[in-house]
Amino acid sequence: MEDKFDALFKALGHRVRRQILDLIKDGPKTTGALCETLTELDRCTVMQHLSVLEKAGLVVVERRGRERWNHLDALPIHDVQKRWIGPYAAHAVGMLEELEALAKIDASPQETAEKSNA
Amino acid sequence: MEDKFDALFKALGHRVRRQILDLIKDGPKTTGALCETLTELDRCTVMQHLSVLEKAGLVVVERRGRERWNHLDALPIHDVQKRWIGPYAAHAVGMLEELEALAKIDASPQETAEKSNA
DNA sequence: CATTAATGTTATAAAAATATAACATGTCAA
DNA sequence: TTGACATGTTATATTTTTATAACATTAATG
Incomplete structure (x- = not known):
């Protein structure tokens, strides 16, 4: 396999x-x-x-x-998509969402002021 | 690239x-x-x-x-997905649909009798 | 600071991939 | 059937990849 x-x-x-x-x-x-x-x-x-x-x-x-x-x-490429690319592409989207969440925090820093100045 | x-x-x-x-x-x-x-x-x-x-x-x-x-x-894999895997996986689905259409024709051969016996 | 642990670097052997050449086979068409 | 055409086969040179070995560096820890 x-x-x-x-x-x-x-x-x-x-x-x-x-x-x-x-x-x-x-x-x-x-x-x-x-x-x-x-x-x-x-x-x-x-x-x-x-x-x-x-x-x-x-x-x-x-x-x-x-x-x-x-x-x-193209059928074998469909298998590649299912086992390898799809799951990792989803992982990539997850990473992007995490980055976006961080960007929002940066845009409104007062909300996280307590954490920042340790 | x-x-x-x-x-x-x-x-x-x-x-x-x-x-x-x-x-x-x-x-x-x-x-x-x-x-x-x-x-x-x-x-x-x-x-x-x-x-x-x-x-x-x-x-x-x-x-x-x-x-x-x-x-x-995983972001590079997202690019692979967009440029190479996605389009070809879609192509594979298209192939499968063609095969299914052929299977239906086989299942009801009277509908295509005119084409078959040339 | 000396020792050990975790990693980095350079060199090299073995295997696989890439590109080509030379020659062989099968088939179409006059 | 014969000559040209499309493809197939075998051999080989070159390059790249894979796997290790030997030695070097860096940092934690007593």
Whole structure:
């Protein structure tokens, strides 16, 4: 289970792979089409990145004749959201609320004067 | 900007670091306390992991005397949520809804008979 | 102030990720 | 069927990450 999250976060941890996800978000693309966009990279490198995404379950391959169509599967990201991001994002909101509460106290310091000058 | 997401996803891409985040989620801990929990790892290794988390902005260090208190800062994860996870999780929900629609069609095939037998 | 405890620093070995090259396979289309 | 095209496979160089060891620093405490 933790292996799955390892693979997912590692897959998301490279800008090229995130770029690929964005490229196939609105519909599948062939490897060739992806390479045409990612001109700065060797075709083999693009295929290796696709392989990493595939192992993480983020890309599903459909073969059509001699073409390889790379589809996005966003379901694993939903799992990441549920287990890791959601709870921590909520934690972040909690932190922000604490800061806001502190700001209000600063704005009306007379209320906390007793505590401040120890 | 993409560098930030690189650092964040890479920081989250190791189970030990995710474990550390869980350990300090409900309050800061000293490096020593973390090492007592992560007994299978060398202290230096734990410190390296903390350094990765710190560079990603997920851990903020407070020094008290000779102790180092590691605080969670979940705000960067909020950014990840907004830019990467939220939109893709929504995409996943969309995929699920498409699948459900297909299931309904399967359940009442007479409604789509015209399309099916071309 | 000397000792111990907690942490920091530098160096290094081992493993994994990244990028590329060279060659191989399968398939479309004239 | 043959040549070109899209992709696949294997090998390898480079870089980065992970894990440790050895030594250094800083602060509490008797």
